[in-house]
Amino acid sequence: MSGVRVxxxxxxxxxxxxxxxxxxxxxxxxxxxxxxxxxxVKGSPADPNxxxxxxxxxxxGQIIQRSDDGGKTWNxxxxxFAYEGATGNHLWYDGTPRPWEFKRVxxxxxxxxxxxxxxxxxxxxxxxxxxxAGQNWEExxxxxxxxxxxxxxxxxxxxxxxxxxxxxxxxxRIFIAISSAGVFKSEDAGKSWRPANKGLHSEGIPDPNAEVxxxxxxxxxxxxxxxxxxxxxxxxxxxxxxxxxxxxxxxxNLPSDFGFPIDVHPHDPETIYVVPIKSDSEHVPPDGKLRxxxxxTGGNEWEALTNGLPQSNCFVNVLRDAMAVDSxxxxxxxxxxxxxxxxxSADAGDSWAPIVRDLPAVYSVEVQxxx
Amino acid sequence: MIRVVLPAHLRNLARVNGELTVEVxxxxxxxxxxxxxEAGYPxxxxxxxxxxxxxxxxxxxxxxxxxxxxxxxxxxPLPEAxxxxxxxxxxxxxxxxx
Numbered sequence: 001m002s003g004v005r006v007x008x009x010x011x012x013x014x015x016x017x018x019x020x021x022x023x024x025x026x027x028x029x030x031x032x033x034x035x036x037x038x039x040x041v042k043g044s045p046a047d048p049n050x051x052x053x054x055x056x057x058x059x060x061g062q063i064i065q066r067s068d069d070g071g072k073t074w075n076x077x078x079x080x081f082a083y084e085g086a087t088g089n090h091l092w093y094d095g096t097p098r099p100w101e102f103k104r105v106x107x108x109x110x111x112x113x114x115x116x117x118x119x120x121x122x123x124x125x126x127x128x129x130x131x132x133a134g135q136n137w138e139e140x141x142x143x144x145x146x147x148x149x150x151x152x153x154x155x156x157x158x159x160x161x162x163x164x165x166x167x168x169x170x171x172x173r174i175f176i177a178i179s180s181a182g183v184f185k186s187e188d189a190g191k192s193w194r195p196a197n198k199g200l201h202s203e204g205i206p207d208p209n210a211e212v213x214x215x216x217x218x219x220x221x222x223x224x225x226x227x228x229x230x231x232x233x234x235x236x237x238x239x240x241x242x243x244x245x246x247x248x249x250x251x252x253n254l255p256s257d258f259g260f261p262i263d264v265h266p267h268d269p270e271t272i273y274v275v276p277i278k279s280d281s282e283h284v285p286p287d288g289k290l291r292x293x294x295x296x297t298g299g300n301e302w303e304a305l306t307n308g309l310p311q312s313n314c315f316v317n318v319l320r321d322a323m324a325v326d327s328x329x330x331x332x333x334x335x336x337x338x339x340x341x342x343x344x345s346a347d348a349g350d351s352w353a354p355i356v357r358d359l360p361a362v363y364s365v366e367v368q369x370x371x
Numbered sequence: 372m373i374r375v376v377l378p379a380h381l382r383n384l385a386r387v388n389g390e391l392t393v394e395v396x397x398x399x400x401x402x403x404x405x406x407x408x409e410a411g412y413p414x415x416x417x418x419x420x421x422x423x424x425x426x427x428x429x430x431x432x433x434x435x436x437x438x439x440x441x442x443x444x445x446x447x448p449l450p451e452a453x454x455x456x457x458x459x460x461x462x463x464x465x466x467x468x469x
Binding site for chain 2: 035036057058059060061062063076080082232
């Protein structure tokens, strides 16, 4: 029987939520790793029982947990994230050079084909890979050693590598995104990288052709159309149809084009979802209304999805890793809020209901479709 | 036999209740005790001290026999009462917050 497993990382632990294909009744387990920041939990597309979790506190540092039974039990695996070779400097907030220093793992991206291979995006920005199910981690150092890296600077949340896109059709292609350096693309499985930010325009960057420095919040693509990539930037929702070689804005009638997550419908590569947030200085929904916006045209024409979501006095945020889609016939869309609610829709966003209302602040939401 | 008291989060991570004990060959120092802890409980690597530099993590403190040993050299012998197992070596998560 088919169903789904929603994996939620919060400020105080991880939660695993399961349901059948109706997605009406939910079994919730957790918190796992109570009291720790769980930035991300994600399952392997190649083996749904294999799940990786990034666990961290300021006191005790970074832990990586692995489950081999679908989140029932967990074991800590390797947590040594050592930059390879000389670390070099990036820019600090005040414009002075600052040595690279590992702080935490933001994002774990399991391989599309091998459950033992998983990528980790970390702060200070770098990309690591494990090929032994998380026991040992090796940096793919050419990204951090890119010629532009001395000019990378942190966003408000730190200089984090927060998004990793893998592409089954092009196994050597990897997109990553860094706040606030921008998007980088590799066509040789991470051996070399180049910026992919042409067409982005960011307030505060005097050079309109700046190769790096853009605060990209999230990128997403549909596996059937890997040359089309969507982006929620700090401000602006963007689209590329040439695999990141150039970008154009598709924000149009959104009430605000600031936001964090963006995701793509599992069966229609032209249907995308964002959650507009009022501004970079306020980080709350416009007008106190929590609205997901859907475009069925790949951007530019947006409709508000409000059925079942609070439409008054709602002042939560939805963070960049906190939205996911399942791949059931009537697709499920899920997102979590900084107020501790996880909402789900079993009809592609037409209607919503809370799965749970009172968790700690939600950092990440992922979903596995179980068949 | 060296007795070690860990903060609750690290006890949970190491799956121990109460104190843990380690054996140390040679002088009993912070370094030799931490080496023994990490050898017996590999999941604690990096949680008390940095895995590369071996520097104590910023919000971790070390105490024994009512003394703050946090800033002692890692090679300084620990008090005799710790070496003999009469007193525990305390790994403490610093109180921090607002």
